C-alpha cells in the first residue's frame with residue numbers, strides 16, 4: 001500500500017494543527033493517513049461541498065431498495081458465484097507476468113493483456129491512459145551478521161532506497177524500539193546501523209519506521225538503517241515497501257529484515273553482546289518511465305455524464321506476484337463490471353472501471369486520474385486495496401445523507417453477510433479525488449491475515465480463496481449498480 005510512504009512524519013505535525021479545527025484527517029482501511037497530491041492531510045468532504053446526486057433521498061430506504069433492486073441483487077449474487085473465470089484470469093496474469101513494479105516490463109505486458117482481454121470481452125471505451133511513473137530497481141542485495149557469528153539474514157531493500165558502496169556497509173547495530181529511544185540515544189548512533197525493532201501494532205503506526213526511518217537515523221549520524229518487517233505474522237518473510245528521504249538530510253541505505261532476525265539481534269544486544277552487520281544493496285532510481293491506468297466502462301443509459309468510478313491498483317512490488325496487493329482488488333471490480341454487462345444491467349449513470357498504476361511508490365496513477373478527469377461529474381469513487389478475503393461490507397466517507405442511502409442499499413447483501421457499512425472509507429488511488437469532494441468507498445473484508453503476506457514473496461494467488469473473490473465481486477457489483485442507478 002503506497003500510501004504508507006506518505007509523509008507521515010510531516011502529517012503528524014500538520015494533523016495536530018487541524019485536529020484543533022475539529023476535523024479529523026482521513027485514513028485508509030489500514031489506518032494509514034490519506035494525503036492529497038501535495039502531501040497535506042485530507043478530510044471528509046464537507047457537507048456543503050458535496051451534492052446529493054439522487055432525488056427524494058428520504059425515500060431511498062431499505063424497503064425501497066428491496067422493492068426496486070431485490071431481484072437484480074439476487075441475480076447478481078447468483079451470477080457472481082456460478083464460475084471462477086475471474087480467479088483463473090488472476091492466476092494467469094500473476095503466473096504469466098509476475099510482479100508488476102512501476103517502470104517494469106512485467107507491468108506493461110500485464111496491462112497490454114488486460115486491455116486486449118477487456119476489448120475481447122466487449123467492454124466499452126477500453127483504453128490505457130498514459131502516466132509517467134518512477135522507475136526504482138532493486139538489484140542484488142544482502143544483509144548478514146558478521147559478529148558475534150556469521151548469519152545470513154532474511155532481508156528486502158525498501159523501495160526508493162539508495163545503494164550501499166560496492167563492498168557494502170559493515171557496522172555495529174544500535175537497536176531501538178521507537179523514535180523516542182533513538183532521540184535519547186542519539187549520541188550512540190554515529191557510524192552505526194540503526195535497527196528499528198518495532199512490533200506490528202496498526203499498519204498506519206508501524207509503517208512510519210519504514211517510511212521515514214532512514215531520515216531519522218541519518219539525522220543522528222547513522223550509516224544505514226534497518227526496520228523489523230511490517231508484518232503481523234512471519235515465517236522469516238521480509239516485507240518490502242516504500243520509504244522516503246528528505247532533501248536537507250543525507251541519504252542512507254534502508255532495508256527491512258524479518259521479524260525473527262530482528263528478534264535475534266535485539267536479544268543479543270540485550271545480553272550485552274556487540275552485533276556487527278554487513279548490508280549490501282545495489283538499488284537504483286532510473287529516469288521516469290511511462291505506464292498506464294487501465295480504463296473500461298459501462299455507459300449510463302440516462303445520465304452517461306455522471307460517473308461512479310471503481311477499481312484497484314494494477315502495479316505491485318517486485319516480490320511475489322501482487323495477488324492480494326492488489327490483483328485481487330482489480331479482479332473483483334473487473335468481475336463486477338463483467339457481471340453487470342453479462343446480465344444486461346445498464347444503470348442510469350456510467351460505471352467506470354479504473355485499474356490505477358503506480359500506487360505503491362508514487363501514486364502517480366491516482367493523481368493523474370484526478371487531474372485528467374477533473375471536469376467530469378463523479379458521484380462516487382470506490383477502491384478495493386486491502387486484500388481479498390471474506391467480505392463484510394463497506395467503509396464510506398461522505399455526507400450523512402449518502403451514508404444512509406448506501407447503508408440501505410447494503411441490506412441487499414445480507415445473503416452474503418456483506419451488509420455492514422462503517423464510517424470512514426477510501427483508498428490511496430481515489431484519495432486525490434477527495435479534494436474535489438467526491439465521496440469515497442472501499443470494501444471491508446476479514447483481513448486479519450493481510451499483513452502476513454503484504455509486500456512479500458508469498459503474495460501469490462493461492463492466498464486468495466476463489467469464493468471470497470466472487471463474493472467481493474458480487475458485493476461490489478450490487479453496490480455500484482445501485483449507486484449508479486438510483487433515481
Ligand SMILES: [Zn+2]
Pocket residue numbers: 001002313325326359385
Ligand atoms: Zn495496495
